Amino acid sequence: xxxxxxxxxxxxxxxxxxxxxxxxxxxxxxxxxxxxxxxxxxxxxxxxxxxxxxxxxxxxxxxxxxxxxxxxxxxxxxxxxxxxxxxxxxxxxxxxxxxxxxxxxxxxxxxx
Amino acid sequence: xxxxxxxxxxxxxxxxxxxxxxxxxxxxxxxxxxxxxxxxxxxxxxxxxxxxxxxxxxxxxxxxxxxxxxxxxxxxxxxxxxxxxxxxxxxxxxxxxxxxxxxxxxxxxxxxx
Numbered sequence: 001x002x003x004x005x006x007x008x009x010x011x012x013x014x015x016x017x018x019x020x021x022x023x024x025x026x027x028x029x030x031x032x033x034x035x036x037x038x039x040x041x042x043x044x045x046x047x048x049x050x051x052x053x054x055x056x057x058x059x060x061x062x063x064x065x066x067x068x069x070x071x072x073x074x075x076x077x078x079x080x081x082x083x084x085x086x087x088x089x090x091x092x093x094x095x096x097x098x099x100x101x102x103x104x105x106x107x108x109x110x111x112x
Numbered sequence: 113x114x115x116x117x118x119x120x121x122x123x124x125x126x127x128x129x130x131x132x133x134x135x136x137x138x139x140x141x142x143x144x145x146x147x148x149x150x151x152x153x154x155x156x157x158x159x160x161x162x163x164x165x166x167x168x169x170x171x172x173x174x175x176x177x178x179x180x181x182x183x184x185x186x187x188x189x190x191x192x193x194x195x196x197x198x199x200x201x202x203x204x205x206x207x208x209x210x211x212x213x214x215x216x217x218x219x220x221x222x223x224x225x
Contacts, residue, residue: 004155031211042116042201042215043156056210091155098143098211103155 002026004104006092012110013082021077021107025094029102031055032075034067035091037106043091049075082111114139114204118216125192126224133187133219135202140180143205147176147187150199150218159200160187164207192223 005024013019025032031050035043045059049069060066064082069075079086089106115138125131137145144163148156160169160176162185168177175188185202199220203213 033212035215040121040217042118042217043213045212045214048212050211056212059212093156093213095211098205099161100158101146101213102158103148105155 004092004094004102006090006104006107008107009105010108010110012112015082015084015111017082019079019082019109021079021090021109023075023077023092023094023104025073025075025092026096026102027073029094029096030072031095031098032069033093033095033101034075034077035093037089037091046077046090079109082109084111087111114142114206114214116202116204116214116216118200118202118219120219121217122220122222124222124224127192127194129192129223130188130190131192131221133189133200133221135185135187135216137183137185137204137214139204139206140183141207142180143207143211145176145178145185146203146205146213147174147185148201148203150201152198156201189221192221194223194225197221197223 007022033048034046037043047057052072064080067077091106093103095101146161147159162178173190199218201218203215
């Protein structure tokens, strides 16, 4: 597609529930990144994929967070047993050759 | 571990003023340094990218400079306009295989008509 697509754009969930956030990168971009952004803060790195494999998952805060990219294209960020502190905007980006990074509009997650 | 700092957190200027936004980073082993713009409730838009071998890049009224040895980058905005009001973030890409961006917290700019 023309840009990075993230769905849903907004998600409200109850504490303790499981959520999945989807990212559809630009076709042909081999690298895909997930970031989390809280109000008034810069994007905080979570994980990035090179192809199908997670090249760096050092930013995942704990084992409730998991991400996959099974075919090297679409990625899903999965959060188990959500907590109120997980509320944030989750941003996805893709890149080819470490030059241009294109970001999606984000998924605003609210845990109530 | 790379740390990127942007000070101040917010800035308000009258329309027409030339301004400089500062960015500092702790690890000079960078592949490139990038500046992004973020409008409220939106994703990030790439503004300028400076490769580690370059000193500056220009796009319209924007000029970004890079001084690796001092760990600093600046974004210069000429003749500011109300439409420039947004949050400006800088981010560093490291050398080596890892390509993740490390962001500063951003500077929220308000240009008063």
